[in-house]
Amino acid sequence: MHCWAFLALLLLPLNLHAQVLVVTGANNSSITLSKNQISDVFLGKVTSLPDGSGVTLVDQPESSSLRDEFYKKVANKSAAQAKAYWAKLYFTGRGVPPRVGKDDADIKKILNSIHGAVGYIEQSALDDTVNVICILQ
Amino acid sequence: MKNIVLLNAMILMCGLVATCCHADEGRSGIEFTGSGFMTIAAGKMLSGTNGNVGGYNCPCYASDYAQAAMYDGRSDWQWGPDSKLGLQGIASFDEQRFTLTTQVVSRGAEQGAIDLEWLFASYKLNDKVTLQAGRQRLPMFYYSDAQDIGFALPWTHLPTWLYGWQVMNYNGASLRYQDQIGDWSAIAGLFGGSEQNKDSGYWKIGGNGALSVTNVNWTNILGGNLTLSKEWFETRVVYIQSNTQDQAVSNTWDYATLAYDIQPTAAPVAKQQIYGLTIKVDYQNWQLHNESIYINHPGLTYKDFAQIVAVGYRYGKWLPMLTWGQYRGTVVSDGVLPGAPPSIANEQQTYSLSLRYDLTVSSDLKMELDFTDDHSDPGFTPLYGTSRLLTLAYDIVF
Secondary structure (H helix, E strand, C coil): CCCCHHHHHCCCHHHHHHHEEEEECCCCCCCCCCCHHHHHHHHCCCCCCCCCCCCEECCCCCCHHHHHHHHHHHHHHHHHHHHHHHHHCCCCCCCCCCCEEECCCHHHHHHHHHHCEEEEEEEHHCCCCCEEEECCC | CHHHHHHHEEEHHHHHHHHHHHCCCCCCEEEEEEEEEEEEEEEEEEEEECCEECCEEEEEEEEEEHHHHHHHHHCCCCCCEEEEEEEEEEEEEEECEEEEEEEEEEEECCCCCCCEEEEEEEEEECCCEEEEEEEECCCCCCCCCCCCCHHHHCCCCCCCHHCCCCCCCCEEEEEEEEEEEEEEEEEEEEEEEEEEECCCCHHHHHHHHCEEEEEEEEEEEEEEEEEEEECCEEEEEEEEEEEEEEEECCCEEEEECCCEECCECCCCEEEEHHHHHHEEECCCCEEEEEEEEEEEEECCCCCCEEEEEEEECCCCEEEEEEEEEEEEEEEECCCCCCCCCCCCEEEEEEEEEEEEEECCEEEEEEEEEEEEECCCCCCCCCCCCCCCEEEEEEEEEC
């Protein structure tokens, strides 16, 4: 699987099955992360962005099928497996699990209120309030 | 315990002072978060070697040595050994740069008694380096940090022959460094401190008897660990050294008279060196976990070695897994038993079949069959023989 640039979205047919877009807030500076880097960040293996700045992660709610799809695509884990991984870190004070947004709109709001926040949304939720840093297929 | 509370109060005060004197604007306020985990588990002994071993009505299976959690030969379902409830609170200051973490656990193996598992302060020097001080988990094994969190494990209980040991926590300080090196994620740690484990669960099962009281002291603990991971591969090495002393206080079991007839004594202070290696593979739907530990006791004539190999295949929400675990140690008989050989081997093996089903994102159901065989030399005590155990578990984090 590869991480595609934002402009590739314009070239893709709209009738493809839903893609997962990894995004930051529009007010954040441009960040580039590979799929492996996104996996490391969302599994707590790395706690800072390539430029050295801290990162705040934002997850979809547990009831969202997109959450399962995201972890499957980025780390080949189910959402439950990812949570089990975080439980191992969180309950030992070794890491802070991702914040959880209520839905795509709430996640975009969070991304624009915290510098260095990274989350993921459905393609249909894309607008000019977020920057796409990776497309997961 | 009083000294630990006082130490952490001092650390908290230092953190508050540091926060007040920090030059950044807009960083104030305390954030409190609470969370918890729970396992409800039941086990049934299907078959095994009958007998009174150290006051236990066997066949027996030790699911957690440190907590003296033992499934014995009673015919009904047993709910105590693996059931537990843990609550954790975190107070965060300065946008989580400084945190105070406390966790208490109530265990069925201890009739619901509440233990303070850890109480430590963390300070992030920067995004890569974290300093922690207080009561923490000793990172002897890969799953040491998560050993009470059933939801984080593929088994109903950790493989006994590897994870069963005398000391699980320590009071001291640790330094953790986390970084990306090329395509590798790296986490390195240094730690040091001491631990006084009063009324050790390990020695109740390990030979002194179910009602025995043995205190275990580990002093001058010093160690380091390194975890490297890249995509589907992860490896971990650990080294720990310390002084150890086991002090039998009362009720030491005599395997000849089947009663607490032995006068309790204190063993001399000894040194130990612990070496651990873990290799984990999580490739597509396959999971492999190989972990081993070797303990050298300089100046003494016995060594310990334990390992597990676990292979699992993830099929949707299901995770079946086959695990083989082994412990091998030798004990010098020192002539106490007439006619006994100069050294006696203690060797245990268990094959485990486990099945995990992810019920929700935060909970799971598990079933596990453990087939244990005791390959120890005839003169070794305690000799538990074989056991066949079925356990069912429900885990949740909240």
